Amino acid sequence: MAPFQERTGATVTALARPAAALAMAGLLLLTLLAGVVGLAAPARADTVSQIADGLRSSRLYVTTEARGALDAGAQARVRTALDQARHADVRAVVTKPGVGQQTLVGMLRAVQDRVGRGGTYVAITADDKMLGISDRLSGSEINRVIAQTSGGNIENRLVEFGRLADRQAAADERSGTVTSFVLLGLLVFVVAGVAGLMLTSRNRRRRREAEQMAELKEGVQEDVTRLGEDIAALDLNLTDPKLAPEAREDYTHALNSYDAAKAAVDAAQHPEDMRNVTSALEDGRYYMTAVRARLEGRPVPERRPPCFFNPQHGPSVQDVLWAPPGGVPREVPACAADAEAVLIGASPDARMVPVGGTRRPYWEAGPAYAPYAGGYYRGFGGVDLLSGMLIGTALGSMFGGGWGFGGYPGGMGVPPQDFGGDTGDLGGGWDFGSGDFGGGGDFGGGDF
Incomplete structure (x- = not known):
């Protein structure tokens, strides 16, 4: 019996080896297939909400589909540069290539609305197309800043954009301050002039009224005297x-x-x-x-x-x-x-x-x-x-004319003043190189 048992055990062991090898081969095949399927399935696009969440804590957001456009070091340098742009408060989004102009504008406006802060928003695609919106800079100023950053890579363009936009915003603030002081000075001058004219007019009117009152009193006193004389007579x-x-x-x-x-x-x-x-x-x-x-x-x-x-x-x-x-x-x-x-x-x-x-x-x-x-x-x-x-x-x-027994008509007519103003300039700057953004899109609250 012992020789039979030994032969039987050897046989089972010999049969188990090919089965294990077959299982290992199947597992390897499934792994390879899963990899192929994973490579074939595109990564899910970032949503407006995700971008907005990212820009609340950082001045730069690189979308999932554009991760290869900036490495970790470049991202750190861009964030440092944008953090220094305090006057313009620039926030940047790096996106995949081939995104249309309308889509980017819609995305930036939706993100700005959700973030609730940040004066200037700029988007740049992985194929180096840039645009921006701002409530600090005018459309022509953004266009000029974008044009001045052309010719560099994404990192350099964003760093330069932050620097130039901040300088322009600071200049606008200084100009606005000077203008405010000039307007304030002009207002003070006008108010002082008007007050002076009113005071002069009031003094002149008072002198005229005093003269009229003196003459009136003289005339009425004549009537009083005449009555006294007639009674005495x-x-x-x-x-x-x-x-x-x-x-x-x-x-x-x-x-x-x-x-x-x-x-x-x-x-x-x-x-x-x-x-x-x-x-x-x-x-x-x-x-x-x-x-x-x-x-x-x-x-x-x-x-x-x-x-x-x-x-x-x-x-x-x-x-x-x-x-x-x-x-x-x-x-x-x-x-x-x-x-x-x-x-x-x-x-x-x-x-x-x-x-x-x-x-x-x-x-x-x-x-x-x-x-x-x-x-x-x-x-x-x-x-x-x-x-x-x-x-x-x-x-x-x-x-x-409704004078009754006395009183003087008066009053000063002041022409109505028209006051107007705009609510800011949300300008857009475009740098297409020799290409074009192509079609548009609508972000809404969906994917980017």
Whole structure:
């Protein structure tokens, strides 16, 4: 039995050797086939998100399909150069050869949007085609920088691009700073000029208003003085027992109105303050006229508006048709003497007031006399009455234009300013050599 067992074991061992060899050969064949298949299958392209992630931590990204374009040492030198470009903040992408212009522009814009920082983005293909976009440099500046880097290899071009782009961005910043200072200086000059003009204009206006106020006060003081003189001319003794109570009451009323007018003219600071003065004068002059009528045994006159031509004449007695020079006729209240003059074609006794060193009728004296006239006619329709009587006169245009009894129109019109600007210049520079990028593409969020 032993010889048989020995022969059997030898036989099994001899059969196992060819089987093991066959298994090893099969395994080697599968390995070779897997290698062939692996070489035949292209590497998956980098996505926009992958490129953006890479550029957040590094100024250079070399895509998987362009790894052979720059070795590790060249990549390190490019990154160092781009890190030094702080003004332009350049970020570069190295891509496979044959990529189209539209595809590269789309990729750069999509990457810039995702990264969220970086002022200038440049792409260069493995076959040495370069383009860029920037919100720091203009399109013409990028074109010029790219053109100045032509003729070198990818490493040298990117290093030179970073240096030139940074220098251009720094120059733009200096120019912008100078321009800002110039504009600021110009703005300060303009503001100072405008402020000076406004101050000069305001001072001139204040001087003119002060002069007008002084003349107006002079004219109104004449009315106050005239009323005081007319009251004094009555020579009335209030203690006389023969004086009728009505006359004593009217006389007291006239004196009180005169005192009120004197106090109001002394306190007046602005033309509109004169309205209170002339309102008191109209009241005092009516009661003085009433006293005179009582003393002479005549009926107390109706309380009518003051004589238009000269309020110092007291209450009017009738309306007459009158027209200012070059104007249309209208009815105005007049005292007996002025009514007669108008009816016979003579000139009425107009109230002449001081204006600009001369004297002219109060209705031709300008805006300062609008409150003056308004106070006299306050109780008789005010603006409604005056606007009709003063049509065609200098004062009438002011009442008709919404002047009321005083105040001055004013204001300064400033033409609207148009301000504009752009949101930056996303320029593109192209260096195609003797070739062309060919067709385009759309990155979106897909592969590159």
